[in-house]
Amino acid sequence: MKRIKGILHAMSESIHDTCYIWWLEMKNTFKDEGVLIFFILVPLGYPILYSWIYNNERVHDVPVAVVDNSHSQLSRELLRRVDASPDVRVAYYCNNLQEAHNLIGKEAANGVLYIPSDFEQKIGRGEQSHLGVYCDMSMMLNYKAIYQTAQTVATEINSEIQKPKSMSTTERDEEINTEPLVCDAVQIFNPTGGYGNFLLPGVLVLILQQTLLLGIGLSAGTARENNRYRDLVPVSRHYNGIFRIVCGKSMCYFMIYMVLACYVLLGVPRMFHLTQLLHFSDYLAFIVPFLLATIFFGMTISCVGRLSSLLLSASTSTFSSLFSSVFSSAVAFGRLRRMRIISWVAAICLVAWRYALRIW
Secondary structure (H helix, E strand, O other), X not given: OHHHHHHHHHHHHHHHHHHHHHHHHHHHHHHOHHXXXXXXXXXXXXXXXXXXHHOOXXXXXXXXXXXXXXOOHHHHHHHHHHHHOOOEEEEEEEOOHHHHHHHHHOOOOOEXXXXXXXXXXXXXXXXXXXXXXXXXXXXXXXXXXXXXXXXXXXXXXXXXXXXHHHOOOOHHHHHHHHOOOOOOOOOOOOOOOOHHHHXXXXXXXXXXXXXXXXXXXXXXXXXXXXXXXXXXXXXXXXXXXXXXXXXXXXXXXXXXXXXXXXXXXXXXXXXXXXXXXXXXXXXXXXXXXXXXXXXXXXXXXXXXXXXXXXXXXXXXXXXXXXXHHHHHXXXXXXXXXXXXXXXXXXXXXXXXXXXXXXXX
16 A cells, blocks of 8 residues: 555656656746747747748749841741730840840849841751740749740740641541640649749747757756756756656747747648648657657757857857848748848847847
8 A cells, every 4th residue: 555655656756757847947938038939939930931932933024035037927926925924024125135134133124025137047958946045044943934934935835836737627627637645734732833832831840949959948048057967857856857847938938939830830830821631640649759759859959059149140150140140041932032131130130139249
């Protein structure tokens, strides 16, 4: 009987100590400004910012400059079809490539279509002619729109040129001779063909992992600095046992990030109308082991570092790389004018962040 009472007392004391460590870790988390930034501010704001940048799945009426040295009926027909497409707009007619290059430098055009002087003559002689397509590679969506439009129009004109030479008797024979194999591409999980549905699901999970690891490391560094013996575990009777310490701290991090994971993986995709096939049961089967593995990994790594200054410098470089990647990606995805203002705000935030770290 006494043995059973002793076991029950030990279990009760272990549960009490685990709850005490959980409560203390939760209190320290919301008292530490640095940990609060990684645990609350960044997971709340950064997914929205990143999703807003990549939400522009497709672009329309991308301005291009045209250098038409042929001035033939076929070149005018090609340009008319390019201008009639929903993605590209013929905005400028130039006399040479240098004028078109200057327009790209001034950001008035995003690409150039160059038609040589012997464009129609070569086709009339049965030779291969060339259409020059020059695109600004710094804007990937614009590059994709210009290149695909030019390729589609050129393919259509090629088919029409081949029809009279196919010696066919009916229109059906002409279609078979010019296009014997028809390929219908069906994009099942990415109907728009954009980068948002392709890239954002992995990025959102990466945001959860990185902020959780940095927050745990920063919390461990702060605990070492506040400890008189510069040890990670404080001198207290409640911290008697590795099991209760790990369970208490992991409960704190797990409760916070379960809520944030619901917001990041379920709320943000719905806000920006991303393709989502995730049910709640599948979500739990994925996110619970993912969070636990990340928490235990972060707690293991935090036992290696001795000072939080190393983690602060690492977090500064991480913030710098994050801001750089976000705003360079924003420029590449065609939101240049709006992102210039935000890039200045980001630069000011980085300077203020580094200055605050030096004072701290």
